[in-house]
Amino acid sequence: MIKVAPLRYDVIFKKVFSKPHIFTAFVKDIAGIDIEIDKVETEKSFAKNIGKIGSRFDLFAEDKKNRIIVDIQHKRHSDHYDRFLYYHCAAILQQATNSKNYGAPMRVYTIVILTSGDKYKTPVSTTDFAPKTIEGESLEETQHKIIYICPKYLNEKTPETYQEWLKAIDDSLDGEVEESKYHNPIIHEIFATIEEEQITPQEYARMKDEYSNEEYLLKKTQQAKQEGRQEAVEDNAKKMLEKGLDFALISEITGLSLDSLKKILRK
Numbered sequence: 001m002i003k004v005a006p007l008r009y010d011v012i013f014k015k016v017f018s019k020p021h022i023f024t025a026f027v028k029d030i031a032g033i034d035i036e037i038d039k040v041e042t043e044k045s046f047a048k049n050i051g052k053i054g055s056r057f058d059l060f061a062e063d064k065k066n067r068i069i070v071d072i073q074h075k076r077h078s079d080h081y082d083r084f085l086y087y088h089c090a091a092i093l094q095q096a097t098n099s100k101n102y103g104a105p106m107r108v109y110t111i112v113i114l115t116s117g118d119k120y121k122t123p124v125s126t127t128d129f130a131p132k133t134i135e136g137e138s139l140e141e142t143q144h145k146i147i148y149i150c151p152k153y154l155n156e157k158t159p160e161t162y163q164e165w166l167k168a169i170d171d172s173l174d175g176e177v178e179e180s181k182y183h184n185p186i187i188h189e190i191f192a193t194i195e196e197e198q199i200t201p202q203e204y205a206r207m208k209d210e211y212s213n214e215e216y217l218l219k220k221t222q223q224a225k226q227e228g229r230q231e232a233v234e235d236n237a238k239k240m241l242e243k244g245l246d247f248a249l250i251s252e253i254t255g256l257s258l259d260s261l262k263k264i265l266r267k
Helices: 010-017 020-031 080-096 160-172 185-194 201-242 247-254 258-266
Strands: 041-044 057-063 068-073 107-113 124-128 145-149
Touching: 010 020, 010 057, 010 185, 010 201, 020 057, 020 068, 020 107, 020 145, 020 160, 020 185, 068 080, 080 107, 080 145, 160 185, 201 247, 201 258, 247 258
Parallel strands: 068 107, 107 145
Antiparallel strands: 041 057, 057 068, 124 145
């Protein structure tokens, strides 16, 4: 058992997956494609934006020989399906502006890693851009793809090539991993890279900043939910007051004080 920095933090995730050989090994097992790259860009953005919203890619690599672009995104958002579809399309459309026709010379793969989970609670889901016949046969056209993976929902139906990667990512989230359970040498290299002793003071500082930001956003979300519920309670109380129900009965049903009900009535 060793102590590690959790892969839920952007700074740690990028520390690992910005290494070209780890990036390519991961892409091979998740997307089923071989790519040849000599660098992985972090926080990649295009000089000219497509649309009114700029796109920023966590980890971005181009294999110009095999004409493939791969983008790995790792942070969960409330709108992650729409957000990463937008990013994915931006990477396609950016190519079309530089070509002689509408075609995108390079296939685009986006892999989204949702370490904190997803409402659908499925380990793997895909958005496939290839057209299909009415019988369901895929045509060899527009072979772009988005792959969403949620490590916490790993199960026996998850493809075998995904298993150790998802298990390792999820295993790291509590800050400890049992490295003897893993056979893939790349996974062992990842654990060695994120072992506590290998994390720099600067990386620890960024981890703390990320944690503070997540904590702040969580509190704001909880507050908004509470305020939303309070507003709904007051709306229901107002309707009951308008119907002439007894104050004491309304107070018992809603939990609002008599003074609160009088204020609602005066609004």
